[in-house]
Amino acid sequence: MKFVDEFRDAELGRALAGEILATVEPGRHYKVMEVCGGHTHSIYKYGVDDLLPENVELVHGPGCPVCVIPMGRVDDGIAIAHEPGVIFTCFGDMMRVPGSNGTLLDAKAQGADVRMVYSPLDALRIAKQNPGRQVVFFAIGFETTAPSTALTLKRAKADAVPNFSCMCNHVTIVPPLRALLESPDLRLDGFIGPGHVATVVGARPFEFIPAAYGKPLVIAGFEPLDLLQSIVMILRQLAAGRSDVENQYKRVVPWEGNLRALEVMSEVFELRPHFEWRGLGFISQSALRLSDAYSDFDAEQRYSTPGVRVADPKACQCGEVLKGVIKPWECKVFGTACTPEHAIGTCMVSPEGACAAYYNYGRFAREREVV
């Protein structure tokens, strides 16, 4: 498959691993955060971290949309799903995220009509096919996914579909990055930037990271060679004493992003003053809600929800994992009480979650060659 196979070449991978070895300074420890859950998944699926020297440490960021949904929002979704006549739609992994009293899958088992969709457009199609039912789409995701929700709502409005609404949980990537950079818990040397978020928002929103914090950020693709090359680019910047935003993923990411997508998003959404992130707490202006022009499609205005803030289970250390403070296997319940089949924490639910990536690809502990 074009755009895929050429980025998995083993020889080139070995050459890039050699470049990484040649670029690191012996005795210096490098901490690089991959922001995006998709990157975390690729790193462990392809064993990218096994090609790195011991002193290059990858830290997993908060970029898995499922992992940052707080339990209270799941409870609100489940309450809507139990409303009479409602068809509740969401992406697959969202169905397995635990609220305080079970998951959406549990709600489905109890009789609620919960359906998995691949796209919000599928949810709109279900609404058109079921004019006598109310269809609610539980929207999650970063700026990569928000355009598809926005486009769906534009089509719903244009086609005047009265039985379709959206519970919006879309989040934005820059505020949590800023929160992490301000955190005293964490010292990072650079960032592997989120390639598909950048496809939409472009590179400019990340320029504050080198400008204000002096850290390099390289926007990266999701194939193994993309990741290795982005690590080389970060290490070269550090070796040269530079910090810039660079774009490794030029075949997909234009510097200015997708202007049409940004325009549609600004029409349909507005920033929430505050939003709770699992493990990170409330972060100002870090999430989206429907704008006044689309309030008729806002499920939170159509239905009353508990709206209660629910604390995470005490045993769960997703917060520390999401901030990169601990590795997944350092959590007390990792792989024992918390597994993908019976997740306690959200990081174990989605394959893009750091804990599930470690669990599924066997990274329970490791020792590597010290350079």
Next chain:
Amino acid sequence: MLRPAEPTTRCGPEGHCITCGDDGVAMRVTGMDAREDLAICVGDSGDANEVAVDLVGPVAAGDMVLVHAGVAIARLEEAAA
């Protein structure tokens, strides 16, 4: 002995959730469904998918697009790694 989980509710192949994971799939446009205003696109698996292309402008058969949650979010241009 811990073993990998069998995926139960997954959007994508190999247990990878394409919609929840900020993932994008490279697909080739093969035609248009004029009634639904969607493009027909084929990915690595060979399956045909309906994709909204409103955000990347008009497309023609043979074009490559990056698809996320049923919507094309970028055109793919040829480039080296």
